[in-house]
Amino acid sequence: MIEGILIGxxxxxxxxxxxxxxxxxxxxxxxxxxxxxGPMTAIALMIPITxxxxxxxxxxxxxxxxxxxxxxxxxxxxxxxxxGVPGTVAxxxxxYPMAQQGKAGKALAIAAWSSFAGGTLSAIYLLFMAPSxxxxxxSFRSPDYFALMIxxxxxxxxxxxxxxxxxxxxxVVLGLMLASVGQDSLSDITRFTFNNMNLTDGISFxxxxxxxxxxxxxxxxxxxxNDPTSAAKQVSLTELGSIKINKEERTKMxxxxxxSSVIGFLIGVLPGAGATIASFLxxxxxxxxxxxxxxxxxxxxxxxGLSAPETAxxxxxxxxxxxxxxxxxxxxxxxxxxxxxxxxxxxxxxxxLYMTNPEIFWSIIMSMYIGMVILxxxxxxxxxxxARILAVPKNYLIPLILFFSITGIYVMxxxxxxxxxxxxxxxxxxxxxxxxxxxxxxxxxxxLGGLMEENLRRSLLLSNGSWxxxxxxxxxxxxxxxxxxxxxxxxxxxxFKNTKT
Amino acid sequence: MNINTTKVISLxxxxxxxxxxxxxxxxxxxxxxxxxxxxxxxFPIYLGYAGLFFSGLKLILPDPNTIKVQHxxxxxxxxxxxxxxxIIYGATILKVGYFLTTSIFLFSSxxxxxxxxxxxxxxxxxxxVAAFMYLLHGVLDIYLRDPFLQSIGVMG
Numbered sequence: 001m002i003e004g005i006l007i008g009x010x011x012x013x014x015x016x017x018x019x020x021x022x023x024x025x026x027x028x029x030x031x032x033x034x035x036x037x038g039p040m041t042a043i044a045l046m047i048p049i050t051x052x053x054x055x056x057x058x059x060x061x062x063x064x065x066x067x068x069x070x071x072x073x074x075x076x077x078x079x080x081x082x083x084g085v086p087g088t089v090a091x092x093x094x095x096y097p098m099a100q101q102g103k104a105g106k107a108l109a110i111a112a113w114s115s116f117a118g119g120t121l122s123a124i125y126l127l128f129m130a131p132s133x134x135x136x137x138x139s140f141r142s143p144d145y146f147a148l149m150i151x152x153x154x155x156x157x158x159x160x161x162x163x164x165x166x167x168x169x170x171x172v173v174l175g176l177m178l179a180s181v182g183q184d185s186l187s188d189i190t191r192f193t194f195n196n197m198n199l200t201d202g203i204s205f206x207x208x209x210x211x212x213x214x215x216x217x218x219x220x221x222x223x224x225x226n227d228p229t230s231a232a233k234q235v236s237l238t239e240l241g242s243i244k245i246n247k248e249e250r251t252k253m254x255x256x257x258x259x260s261s262v263i264g265f266l267i268g269v270l271p272g273a274g275a276t277i278a279s280f281l282x283x284x285x286x287x288x289x290x291x292x293x294x295x296x297x298x299x300x301x302x303x304x305g306l307s308a309p310e311t312a313x314x315x316x317x318x319x320x321x322x323x324x325x326x327x328x329x330x331x332x333x334x335x336x337x338x339x340x341x342x343x344x345x346x347x348x349x350x351x352x353l354y355m356t357n358p359e360i361f362w363s364i365i366m367s368m369y370i371g372m373v374i375l376x377x378x379x380x381x382x383x384x385x386x387a388r389i390l391a392v393p394k395n396y397l398i399p400l401i402l403f404f405s406i407t408g409i410y411v412m413x414x415x416x417x418x419x420x421x422x423x424x425x426x427x428x429x430x431x432x433x434x435x436x437x438x439x440x441x442x443x444x445x446x447x448l449g450g451l452m453e454e455n456l457r458r459s460l461l462l463s464n465g466s467w468x469x470x471x472x473x474x475x476x477x478x479x480x481x482x483x484x485x486x487x488x489x490x491x492x493x494x495x496f497k498n499t500k501t
Numbered sequence: 502m503n504i505n506t507t508k509v510i511s512l513x514x515x516x517x518x519x520x521x522x523x524x525x526x527x528x529x530x531x532x533x534x535x536x537x538x539x540x541x542x543x544f545p546i547y548l549g550y551a552g553l554f555f556s557g558l559k560l561i562l563p564d565p566n567t568i569k570v571q572h573x574x575x576x577x578x579x580x581x582x583x584x585x586x587x588i589i590y591g592a593t594i595l596k597v598g599y600f601l602t603t604s605i606f607l608f609s610s611x612x613x614x615x616x617x618x619x620x621x622x623x624x625x626x627x628x629x630v631a632a633f634m635y636l637l638h639g640v641l642d643i644y645l646r647d648p649f650l651q652s653i654g655v656m657g
Contacts, residue, residue, distance in 0.1 A: 049641070052641035052642070052643060164566060166555055166558055166559040166562070167507075167559065169555045170511070170514055170552070170555045170556055170559065173518070173548060173551045173552045173555055174514070174552075176548050176551075177521055177545075177548050177552065180544065180545050180548060184541035186541075187530070187531065187534065187540070187541050189528065189529065189530060189531075189541040191525075191528050191541060191542075191545060192521075192524060192545070219580055219583065219584070222576055222579050222580050222583060222614070223575050223576055223577070223580045224574075224575065224576070225574065225575075225576050393616070394614070395611055395614040395615055395616040396611060396616070396621075396625060398583075398610070398614060399583075399606075399607050399610030399611055399614065400607075400625075402583065402587060402606075402610065403603065403606065403607055403610075406587065406590065406591075406606075407603065407633075407637075410594065410599070411637060411643050411645065414595075414646065416591045416592065416594055416595055419587070419590070419591035419594070420588065420591050423584060423587050423588060423591065427584060430580075432510070434568075434570050435506055435507050435510060435568045435570065436566075436568050437510070452544075453544040456539070456543075456544060457539045457543075457544075460538045460539040460543070461537075461538055461539055463538075464538060465538030465539075
């Protein structure tokens with residue numbers, strides 16, 4: 001492990017990579033602060049640029065964007081009561097009241113230190129957990145992987161659907177259908193191309209991400225007449241107050257941070273769960289743990305109430321890297337985008353990643369520490385100024401998002417068919433978003449489609465066409481049982497709600 | 502009559518899944534692969550049935566969380582114009598080149614979204630695209646074909 005850490009440090013501490021983390025954190029913070037534009041959009045916009053670098057640098061840049069976007073989301077939650085990302089909704093419960101009391105600077109500092117501590121602690125957990133889990137997952141076989149992918153897709157559908165499980169499952173199927181377009185990986189037989197040569201290689205992952213996130217979010221903003229930048233104009237540079245945290249507040253944070261980081265990390269590891277659930281759970285848990293006097297302060301500017309979700313959402317971000325790095329199966333929409341980018345670099349994440357590409361594996365982990373430090377020392381004093389940058393009018397912001405999306409696709413293929421296809425998918429995605437059809441399950445399914453088919457192919461061929469492989473091994477059966485329990489729970493919840501209605 | 506749009510989308514998805522399934526059955530596989538436990542059409546066939554299953558369930562189960570979209574408040578005109586501009590951009594980029602089409606795309610998008618600060622609009626289109634193009638072409642070494650710039654001798 002020491003050798004790995006040194007490899008990671010050597011890679012992550014090059015001037016170019018430090019610059020990438022800084023750029024990523026800065027860019028991510030700006031995008032993350034804009035309500036509606038989350039880490040997935042920020043990372044999607046970065047993908048075409050990362051292809052100009054080696055995989056480790058590209059991944060480091062994307063990791064920086066990820067952390068920056070989560071941090072940016074917290075800032076808009078505290079200053080504007082407008083969470084940039086769902087994972088920072090719980091931050092606004094106590095962060096915004098604190099800002100209203102004239103302690104915005106303090107709230108930002110508490111959030112920054114909690115994020116830093118949560119991210120650093122969870123990176124340590126990741127440091128120990130990832131290699132061990134990689135060793136365990138070497139014993140995984142095709143049926144186990146197939147079952148794990150089913151579990152991951154079901155879980156993300158369950159957690160991201162806001163009670164609309166069937167809608168999310170439809171998006172999963174749509175993602176898998178889109179992934180099936182093009183040549184079959186084994187026989188080279190073309191499928192669903194309708195004799196169009198442009199579809200022979202399948203639909204590009206970057207195209208689908210850009211269309212369903214960056215472009216469709218830009219169209220949704222116009223369609224719904226939202227102005228994500230309007231709130232930023234309210235931020236006053238003079239009303240932030242001191243960023244100093246006193247001893248009593250620090251004592252409270254020392255107790256909250258360790259427990260919230262553990263819960264955040266564990267929730268992050270679970271497929272599909274992620275920062276939103278982690279932050280709400282940590283907030284709820286903290287409220288139950290503290291004494292009655294402190295409990296009264298929750299919702300009115302409690303230090304514990306702000307520190308807990310901030311620690312947990314950052315810890316969950318690191319946690320969500322565990323299944324991606326060790327199993328090659330992303331646990332969230334954001335890590336699905338990163339997995340797609342890794343595949344684009346020709347790197348296959350999975351249990352062998354830390355043996356075949358140790359510099360990538362370890363440099364991602366090491367860049368997390370560096371990213372946290374940079375977020376703390378760079379962003380905290382600069383937040384008010386970054387918030388002012390956001391006051392760029394929507395009339396400029398939207399065309400620029402469209403420009404980056406289209407350019408991103410064009411420079412990858414130099415083919416205008418891809419531009420038309422992207423516009424088509426973006427229009428459909430915008431329409432589906434209006435009716436609350438979630439997009440992260442579609443992306444995860446699209447990324448996993450090829451791997452899923454490959455593992456099902458191997459399993460069925462080895463079992464001579466019999467589906468017994470699903471319960472032959474205890475591990476496969478356990479994973480599938482968990483999936484079934486998730487489905488039953490959601491069907492029960494839906495039926496129960498319907499009966500009540 | 503009040504039509505539940507989510508149900509309409511589910512119905513469309515059901516029809517799409519049926520079409521997908523039909524197309525999946527038409528996938529030509531090698532004769533020796535025809536009766537294999539797994540061939541190029543196996544996975545798509547399962548997906549087709551999964552699509553029918555989930556959209557069918559959504560169609561028949563009651564929908565307590567009906568999403569009501571206020572269509573009158575939606576900005577259809579500007580959205581449609583932006584989409585049309587993007588399509589025109591796609592249609593001209595290969596023939597005219599990256600610099601001119603992208604600059605005009607940005608400038609016209611600013612204009613149709615209601616912007617009228619001409620100097621800022623110009624600065625954020627032509628010079629901005631030139632700088633971005635230099636970053637891609639000159640720094641990151643990503644080749645950008647540009648017949649327009651070639652015709653005026655700016656690019657080799």
